[in-house]
Amino acid sequence: MTLRLYNTLTRRKEEFVPLDPANVRMYVCGPTVYDYAHIGNARPVIVFDVLFRLLRHLYGAEHVTYVRNITDIDDKINARALERRGARNVPVLDVLRELTEETQAQYLADVTTLGNLPPTHTPRATDHVPQMIAMIAALIEGGHAYAANGHVLFDVASKSDYGKLSRRPLDEMIAGARVEVAPYKKNPMDFVLWKPSDENTPGWKSPWGRGRPGWHIECSAMAGDYLGETFDIHGGGIDLLFPHHENEIAQSECAHDGHPLAKVWMHNGFLQVEGEKMSKSLGNFVTIHDLLKDWPGDVLRVNMLKRHYRLPMDWTVIGMTESRNLLFEWLGQLTQEVADAVRLEPGRYVSADFVEALADDLNTHSALQEVHRLRNVAAHKPSRGAKLTLADSLQLIGLLPFNVSQSIQDLFPNPSADNNEIARAIEARNAARAAKNFAEADRIRDDLLAQGIQLKDSPSGTTWEVKR
């Protein structure tokens, strides 16, 4: 089994060879915590969680380190905190703390409901300011950064291969820039490493005065802290390609004697909602939190994995409905006994074709097709082995429920009638059928259907399920 991953750095699918098979290391850019996470935020979380699980499967669970940070220093946070305080007479920094803690807790709850494993480390920017300051100092020392006007800026001209990830020629970017360039910059593309803070803005003591880090440095500092100078995989949304990831590379490599930051750079595609760009002004801004009121988390997960991670994806209600029906088909073949058996020995029964599909640049679409094939095998030639294979494959992508029947029930709205009531109605209907009183029998059936109960007759008796 060889794992192949598309590397944005080379624009090619490459065979993945870990730097150290005993410790495969991955960093993914996490959220900036100022508001509920939306479904666009959910995509990289789910995609890289599947990669995390695959790496654990291939190299052993204890041989993979996954870091996903929390960015809790940011000007959007500052702005939101001021807004949130309003006219209240409380320190804005207290409000800000409250905001980031709340948002972070909500985020972690949301992504857990989506079936994602906790990363090995979830570092917060506020806990790593000394590391950032040290890195900035090293950059100045090495001639890659300069202090100007209370700010510290990265000197883009000091790195000859700046732009190698996004493959943007510097001069063209400058020509097309839409934003006014701060006068103290040596070069228009120079970016902020450190900037001064006033009393209403979080700030830390530094050699350059009380201030706060710029946007990109927190990822460089935390990645270096937990994963070392060079690690295996760096992931995030395609929108972060430039400038965020480009600048991470510039900072880290210059601070680390030119050692590369990550071997493989992976980027997930953008997400649209019902064919339109998701935006607050269009009113189609879908948060994970809201979505989970209407759909179980694993339906959203299936929906996300149906699409290859690099392609743009359109999120639609119809797509969600399809995903729910698929999941219903798959889970319907499982028993609790099988699910429990698989959980005891993860990876033992998984389908080789399924793993093969995932190993081909995380082709989850193709992997789910294999799941569907396994479902058909389990349905047509039921055997414990077939069920085990299906269950273990689902487990590998985080779709194996702890409580099978509960998860199946949760896929559809709960019926208003209780089980005894339904059993009595079925009895009455069958009595009517026996008496050839079909009008009465059909009335009872329609009545139940109106409550969301769909009857199914078979030679061995009448069963029911929640209407799909």
Add this chain to the structure above:
RNA sequence: GGCCACGUGGCGGAGUGGUGACGCAGCGGUCUGCAAAACCGUUUACCCCGGUUCAAUUCCGGGCGUGGCCUCCA
């Protein structure tokens, strides 16, 4: 304006220089008092215009469309 990605049937989506993957939905059939479920079968496609070729959805060029990035949006 610059750079980049994507464009396949009702929907989701593989894939290939020449026999129309597959899934969902639909349709037909078996079964059923009638339905549902189950099972069997099945219709519809490759954005447009050129070029290369015996042959292009597949290669090349040019359009068009959608989306992304271009200093803090995953």
